[in-house]
Amino acid sequence: MTVTIDAPARTAARDRIVFRRPEPADARAVWHLVDQSDQLDNNSEYYYMIWFRDFARTSVVAELDGEVIGFLSGYRRPERPDTYFVWQEAVKPRHGIPFLGVKLFDHAVQEQILDGARYVEATVSEENTPIVMVLKRFAKRWAAPVDRSVLFSSADFGGGHHEETLYRIGPVVP
Numbered sequence: 322m323t324v325t326i327d328a329p330a331r332t333a334a335r336d337r338i339v340f341r342r343p344e345p346a347d348a349r350a351v352w353h354l355v356d357q358s359d360q361l362d363n364n365s366e367y368y369y370m371i372w373f374r375d376f377a378r379t380s381v382v383a384e385l386d387g388e389v390i391g392f393l394s395g396y397r398r399p400e401r402p403d404t405y406f407v408w409q410e411a412v413k414p415r416h417g418i419p420f421l422g423v424k425l426f427d428h429a430v431q432e433q434i435l436d437g438a439r440y441v442e443a444t445v446s447e448e449n450t451p452i453v454m455v456l457k458r459f460a461k462r463w464a465a466p467v468d469r470s471v472l473f474s475s476a477d478f479g480g481g482h483h484e485e486t487l488y489r490i491g492p493v494v495p
Contacts, residue, residue, distance in 0.1 A: 338418055340428045343373040343382045343392060350389035351382070354411040360449045361409055369394075379405065381429045383412065383421060390416045393429045397438065404491075405433040407443040410452065426455050430493075440491035444472050446483040453488075460490045 343351070348369035355361045373380065376396050383391035391412035398404045407429070412421045430441055441459070445452050460467045472487035 337385055338390075338421070338424075339384045340381050340425065341384060342377045343380050343394075344377065345370040345373050347373055347382050347389055347392070351392045351411075354389070354392060354413060355409065357414070358411050360446070360451070361411055379429075379433065381425060381432075383425050385416065385418070390418075391421055391425050393425050395429060395433070397433070398442070401440070403438055404440040404442055404489075405430060405438040407441065410455075422451060423455050423458060426459060430459065434493055434495050439493055440489060441493065442487060442489050444485040444487050447486055448483065456488045456490065463490075463493045465490050465493045 348366050351369045351373075352364070352366040355363055372394055376394065379396045380394045381392065382389050391410075393407060393410040395405055395407040398406055407426070410422060410426060412425065418424075430438075433441075441456075443452065443456060445456070447453065457467070459465075468487075468489040470487050470489075471484055473485040475482055475484050
């Protein structure tokens, strides 16, 4: 599904942004977004090709004038189909669209809520303040409780990786 934000005839960047399902051809642009981020773990370009082939229904890219400037990857947990897990989100710096990360997150999650999800999960480093802000803002807007717990400690990774805190938001009622 493709959604254009604020479709009036104005030509400001925020009016030309399109949210759509990713395709394997988007993998290179997404890989570059992740590679430029200090907050996200790098995956291979091939990883994103496979992800966008198999999980396009639960992921979203933000496009401006044909350029991918943001993405969110997520999936429905097989053993908990009412839970939408957000895996990664990144937006291009200096894209000129206020709150693009928030809008991208809201769009992706609302699609999943309309499809039956009642909980949203994400793991983050507590130092990743942009995504922590997005999660808290989302929970507040939906008046949904937030449970936080350590899913994986840095020791689980053998050191060299930050602790992964699980944010579980919900139930979210449409």
